[in-house]
Amino acid sequence: MKAILLKGKGGADSLFLGDYALPAARPGSVLIQIKAFGINHAEIYMRRGDWGDTTDIIGIECVGIVAEDLSGTFRKGQQVAAMVGGMARNINGSYAEYVAVPVSHVIPFESSLPWNELAAIPESYATAWAMLRWCLEAKTGETLVIRGGTSTVGMAAIVLARHLGLTVIATTRSAAKQGLLKELGADGVVIDDGEISGEVRRLFVEGVDKVLELVGTSTLADSLACIRPMGALAMAGFLGGLAPMENFHPIFQLPNGIRLTALASAFAFGQKGFEFAKIPLQQIITDIENKRIPNILRMTFPVSQIREAHRLVEAGEANGKVVMEW
Template identity: 50%
Template sequence: MKAVVLDGFGGLDALVFKDIPKPEPKEGTVVIRIKAFGINHAEMHMRRGEWAESAAVSGIECVGVVDSCPGGEFAVGTKVAALMGGLGRTINGSYAEFTRAPVSNVAVIESDLPWAELAAIPETYATAWTCLFRNLKIARGQTIVIRGATSSFGLAAVNLAVNAGLTVIATTRSEARFEKLRSMGVSRCEIESPDLSTRIEEQKQIDAVLDLVGNSTLLDSLAMVRRDGKVCLAGWLGGLAPIADFNPLLQMPSGVDLTFFGSFVFGTPGFPLSDVPLQAIAADIQAGRFSAKPSRVFRFDEIREAHRVMEANEANGKMVVVHEE
């Protein structure tokens, strides 16, 4: 099968096209004929050698059809999504014509949506849904601040939160992106800054904050929620530097909840992928309740260009790669 293999670590030329053996069926796994897959920042870090683990074939998610499933958990030909479970990290991932994923990290996603649109769903929507409905426990009528809202993850969270009946305040670094957010149902846009809590009208009244900017804004996020309000840290758009001299006694507000989610836990006993309603999310998109179209669609032979666009921060949303039929 054709695959993109990491030839060492480095720039775009580290992504090399090769023919490698197709994965063999194995108990407890599903071999998937890949139709399309999303592009993620994690894969850029893997290519550079900045990730703790990286397999020869990168790619942490995909959509496709079941090619074989020795345990019978999924019928051959079923449309499925797969994500995490070691894909691209400890086992060969989705930058190929086939992949073999653990059964625990595969979910049915039958839909009439084009493969390119289905490929924009798995990683971003599974993670956004879990942060919103599991960690933050959002409810209709609440007000949420989504920091870093024009990232692919942020846009998915905006769609889900608006569709769930919340008032959404979204932050972004550029006023030029306000119009897109408003068209998605955001009630108000704010320019992202580490002192947002001092400028926001609803200081100490916010029900929830989904912070995708990271450690540089986390204390500010905690400062804006009400008593019993919740903050979920789930992204590091502002960099990975830790909070300097963090002292909970002096810096943590009383009576607020701080929670964290990392999608690498999907497929573990506490976080089965089957908990995430990917099928219902696809149905909402197909019914037009919100749009989840990818910002850019690339052919398989354009993966280097997709990585260039991602590295240059030119994506403006979720990018996907589609195999030619």
């Protein structure tokens, strides 16, 4: 098969299209013929070596058709989506024509959407849904700040939160991207200069009900200051860097009564209580297909242009999901 491989760790030029052995179908896994896959910041970190050792083939999500399933769970030719489940860490990932993924990390669906549109959905929408429903237990009528609104998970969260009936305030570091966030459904946009709690408290004097923190530890304390008593914050990203917080004392710095939680989708999905199959991916796809909610796809590249796609995502210039198509 053809696969996108790495010439060591480094810049986008380290990616190249080459030949690789076809993965074998094995018990407990599904062999998928990949039609398209999304580009994620996780793969930028993997390519650069920021996340340590990876397998020969990176990539954490894909859509395609079942080539073989020894368990009989899925039929040959069935449309499926897959994400993580050890891809790029314990097993080869999705930057290839075929991948063998654990059964527990595969969701079937039916759709007439083209493959590139489908490929923009799994990781971003699944993570956003899990953060809103599992971690934050978001409810209609609540107020929500999405810190890091122009990330793909942030964009998907705006869409799903508004569809759920929340009032959404999204943040961005770029004033030029305010219109994009409002088009997706954000009720308001706050320009993030590192401190947003003052502006959020001006808009909501008692604080907001929930915060989805996608920037990370560098803004966590300020995000906590946005929340009303008995509210909640969930972390799901580190767009601001991987460095841990220094001298963080929860008993003194965590506001009284506020719940702090997190979700590392690459490790959590598939674990007990976080089963991938419980995420209503079919409903999300159907809602996008019927234009009840928008997709966040921005650009589609042929796999031969993987370097250009990586540079675009790494520079933060995509303004939506970038997809590669075989």
